[in-house]
Amino acid sequence: MPAKFNGLDKSTLAKRMDKIPSDLYVTCPYCKQSVYHQKLGPFQECPHCGYGFRLGAAARLKIVTDKFEAFDAELAVDPALVDDQYAEKLTKAKQHSGLPESVVTGMATIDSLQVAIGVMDSNFMMGSLGSATGEKLTRLFEEATRRRLPVVLYTASGGARMQEGLHSLMQMAKVTQAVTAHGEAGLCYLVVLTDPTTGGVTASFAMEADITLAEPHALIGFTGRRVIESTLHIKPPADFQRAETLLANGFVDDIVARSAQKATIVSLLKLSQGGA
Amino acid sequence: MSENAAYDIVQAARSQSKIDSYTLINGVFSDFHELHGDRLHGDDPALIGGVGRLNGRPVTILATNKGRDMAEGQATHFGGVSPDGYRKAIRLMKQSTKFNRPIVALINTPGAYPGVEAEYGGQGEAIARSIQTGLGQPVPYLSLIFGEAGSGGALALATGDEVWMLEKSTYSVVSPEGYASILWRDGKLADQAAAKMKLTPSELLAAGFVDRVLPEVTTPETLSALTTQLDLKITALAKLPVAELMAARRQRYRQF
Ligand SMILES: [Zn+2]
Numbered sequence: 001m002p003a004k005f006n007g008l009d010k011s012t013l014a015k016r017m018d019k020i021p022s023d024l025y026v027t028c029p030y031c032k033q034s035v036y037h038q039k040l041g042p043f044q045e046c047p048h049c050g051y052g053f054r055l056g057a058a059a060r061l062k063i064v065t066d067k068f069e070a071f072d073a074e075l076a077v078d079p080a081l082v083d084d085q086y087a088e089k090l091t092k093a094k095q096h097s098g099l100p101e102s103v104v105t106g107m108a109t110i111d112s113l114q115v116a117i118g119v120m121d122s123n124f125m126m127g128s129l130g131s132a133t134g135e136k137l138t139r140l141f142e143e144a145t146r147r148r149l150p151v152v153l154y155t156a157s158g159g160a161r162m163q164e165g166l167h168s169l170m171q172m173a174k175v176t177q178a179v180t181a182h183g184e185a186g187l188c189y190l191v192v193l194t195d196p197t198t199g200g201v202t203a204s205f206a207m208e209a210d211i212t213l214a215e216p217h218a219l220i221g222f223t224g225r226r227v228i229e230s231t232l233h234i235k236p237p238a239d240f241q242r243a244e245t246l247l248a249n250g251f252v253d254d255i256v257a258r259s260a261q262k263a264t265i266v267s268l269l270k271l272s273q274g275g276a
Numbered sequence: 277m278s279e280n281a282a283y284d285i286v287q288a289a290r291s292q293s294k295i296d297s298y299t300l301i302n303g304v305f306s307d308f309h310e311l312h313g314d315r316l317h318g319d320d321p322a323l324i325g326g327v328g329r330l331n332g333r334p335v336t337i338l339a340t341n342k343g344r345d346m347a348e349g350q351a352t353h354f355g356g357v358s359p360d361g362y363r364k365a366i367r368l369m370k371q372s373t374k375f376n377r378p379i380v381a382l383i384n385t386p387g388a389y390p391g392v393e394a395e396y397g398g399q400g401e402a403i404a405r406s407i408q409t410g411l412g413q414p415v416p417y418l419s420l421i422f423g424e425a426g427s428g429g430a431l432a433l434a435t436g437d438e439v440w441m442l443e444k445s446t447y448s449v450v451s452p453e454g455y456a457s458i459l460w461r462d463g464k465l466a467d468q469a470a471a472k473m474k475l476t477p478s479e480l481l482a483a484g485f486v487d488r489v490l491p492e493v494t495t496p497e498t499l500s501a502l503t504t505q506l507d508l509k510i511t512a513l514a515k516l517p518v519a520e521l522m523a524a525r526r527q528r529y530r531q532f
Contacts, residue, residue, distance in 0.1 A: 085459070131532070138530070160427070160449045162458055165473055166485045169449045170532035172428060173435050176408050177529055200449075202400030203388075203428035208408055222400035222428070223390040236392045251398045 026053070029195075030217040043258035050216040052258050054195060056097060057104040057121040060154055064262060065108035065117065072139060076100040077132045077164070086163040089125060097123035101132045102157070105140040110152070111266045116144035118153040122196070126158030129200050133161075134171025137205065141178035141189075150188040150269045155206045159199015159224075172204035179208045188272040190265060193220050193243065193252070207251070211268050213261075214243035214252045277476055283467040285476045286452055288444035289384075289423045295493055297324055297341040300382060300422060303499035304506065305330055305337060314363035317397065322352040322389065323361030325368045330380065331507040333514075336372035338365050338433055339382035342423070355424075356389030359402035362432055366402075366409045378416035378510045381433040384423030386451065388432075406432035411529065414522055416513035418506060421445045421486075422493070437513055437525050438487040441477040447485065448475035484531075 025034050031049035040046070043063060044053040061068050082090065094100060102124040108117040118140050120127040137153075144151045160168040182189060191209035195218035202222050214220060221241035228236055239245050246252045256264050288294070301308055305328035313319040324339040341348075342355035365381075372379050388399055410417060410433065419436035425447040434447070441447065450458070452470040457463035474480065477489040493499050513521060 134532075162450055162455055165449050165475070166447065166480065166483070167532060169427065169431055170485070170529065172404075172431055173407055173411060173529040174532050176404070177411055177526055180408055180412055200428050203403035203432075204407060205404070207398075207401040207404040220400075221395050222388065222403065223395065228390050228392060228395075231390050234392070236395075240392055241395060245396070246398075249396055249398065251401055 029053075045216075045258055050257055052194065052215040052218070054122055054156070056123050057099060057119040060119045060121075061104065061108070061117070063258060064119075064152075064154075064265070065110055066112075067109045068106055068117070069108070070104060070106040071143065072105060072136050074100060075132050075136055077130050081131065081164055081167055083163075089163065093124045097121050099124050101136060102127045102130065103133045103136050105136045107147075107149075108152075110262055113266050113269060114149055115269065116140050116147070116149045116151045118151070120154060120156040120201075122156040122158070125161065126196075127156040127201070128158050128161035129168055129171050130161040130164050131167045131171060134168075134175050137171075137175045138178040141175070141182045144187065145178075145182045145185050148185070148187060150190065150272070151182060152190050152192070152265060152269075153205070153209070154192045154194055155197040155201055156194045157197055157199065157201035157206075159201060169200065172200050175205045176208060179205050183210065188269055190268060190272075192256070192261065192265075193218055195219050198222065198224060198241075210272060212251070212253050213256050213264070214246065214254075216243060216255055216257055218243045220246050220252075277471050277474075277479060279467045279471040282470040282473075282476055283452070285444055286424075286446055286466075286470050289446045290386075291444075294384070294423050294444070296344045297339045297382060297384065298344070300493065300499075301326075301328070301337055301339055303493070303496070304503045305335065305380075306332075308337065311368060312364070314360045314367055316360075316363055318360040320352075320358045320361030320364060321348070322355060322357045322385075323364050325364045327377065330378075330510060331503060333507070333510065334375070334377050335510070336368050336377045336379045337382070338368060338379065340385040340430075340433065342384060353389045353391070355385040356387060356391075357385060357429055357432070358389045358391070358394045359397035359399050362388075362399075362402035362406040365433060366406050369406075369409045369413050372415050373413045376415060378514060379410070379413065379418070379436070380506060380510070381410075381417070381419045381436060383419060383421045383425045383430050383433050384445075385426060385430050386424050387426035388429030403428045403432045407435055410435040411525065414518045416510050416521065417525075418509060418513075420490075420506070421447050424451075426451055435529065437521065437528070438509060439485070440488040440490060441480065441486050442490055442492050443477055444492055445477060446470075446475040447480055448473055 308328035343349035
């Protein structure tokens with residue numbers, strides 16, 4: 001057989017594979033299958049298991065809303081709370097996410113329905129809850145209460161922002177108050193928990209909505225797996241903080257794939273307009 | 277604050293000689309009746325709930341509980357509250373409104389219990405509802421941190437009209453060990469972290485997170501002095517029209 005028809009030996013093949021841009025293929029963080037990037041489609045969902053790959057706020061808004069107008073687009077943390085190490089992290093986060101903070105808030109229309117919307121972005125310091133994050137979310141609920149609009153919030157967060165100390169912790173109380181006032185006005189708050197939603201965000205506004213949706217296989221919990229492992233020296237089950245587990249245990253209303261979210265959100269909000 | 281001064285307070289807040297929750301409750305209140313259970317799932321001994329009298333006035337009492345010995349410590353997860361505990365607190369907070377009983381919360385917890393069962397039980401949801409319920413009750417509500425107060429697990433009971441601390445106590449978003457290991461990748465730098473974190477009563481008072489710092493309670497005299505201070509504040513809060521009480525509470529948390 002002529003040599004040119006021989007298959008490539010393994011090492012040559014491996015070398016060639018290395019030259020294929022790695023972003024052509026991605027590994028699904030949930031089912032670990034390799035997926036041709038273009039196969040993820042406009043909703044960035046794993047074709048094998050339905051996991052929604054992490055999205056930045058801009059990409060998310062594009063999928064969910066028809067029109068969007070930002071609030072407080074420049075609002076950022078008070079420089080008095082920022083030391084050198086934190087400043088460096090903030091600079092990196094801004095470059096990485098293209099955002100000044102971990103949440104984008106504003107007014108949107110979803111199919112012609114007016115809503116106030118917030119989208120957290122895990123590309124900004126893992127979506128951690130800083131004082132500017134909390135202020136933007138508080139203002140979002142306050143503005144929605146004034147305008148008598150429902151709130152749609154996409155959460156994605158590693159939890160409190162350690163660098164801000166108690167300033168971060170207090171955001172949990174501050175946003176909660178605004179959620180309560182919005183609810184007392186008879187208005188609907190719908191949350192979509194996305195991968196990951198953990199820590200202080202889970203222990204406050206992520207768990208205070210009238211309607212709680214989650215994305216398939218999203219990690220949702222309070223205490224991080226590693227903290228449990230190192231404190232108790234046990235290994236929690238693989239799926240103990242996945243959306244499906246929370247659904248089974250009664251903490252999520254439904255799991256909705258991205259392709260169905262727009263229609264589901266609009267329908268649920270229209271069914272929840274009869275408040276005081 | 278210097279490394280030693282801050283870390284000394286961290287260690288004093290965690291010390292075995294720190295007053296335990298039942299001694300504190302029985303020293304400050306009279307006629308204490310413990311009320312058990314969340315009416316949903318169970319009874320968490322890490323959260324003591326009950327009713328009693330503060331200088332004669334009926335109040336609702338909530339206290340985290342580290343336990344007085346090893347056996348109690350294991351039962352209470354050394355003060356790590358589980359969802360059942362927060363839901364007991366929520367139940368009693370709501371009841372305090374029905375009977376117009378002010379709420380006094382006594383806090384000494386390293387944080388919510390970091391367990392698998394706690395996660396299955398909705399630890400995040402339980403803390404969220406405890407924060408929300410506490411903020412929403414139209415009765416005077418005082419939170420006193422008397423040891424450690426760690427993270428959301430402490431905030432669940434620290435949304436009062438005022439938040440007070442004893443001199444040897446701390447309040448922080450994460451433990452100094454956690455801060456050092458997360459931000460500096462070295463948990464052994466806890467003393468340096470403690471100095472940086474502004475978790476001591478005097479620093480928190482200056483920053484406006486805490487309204488008052490009180491001397492340690494160790495003796496019958498100091499317990500009785502604490503009773504007097506709590507009673508003066510609850511009496512003043514109880515005189516406010518409800519709308520004013522609630523507006524002030526909203527403002528207290530809106531400012532952060
Ligand atoms: Zn997959």
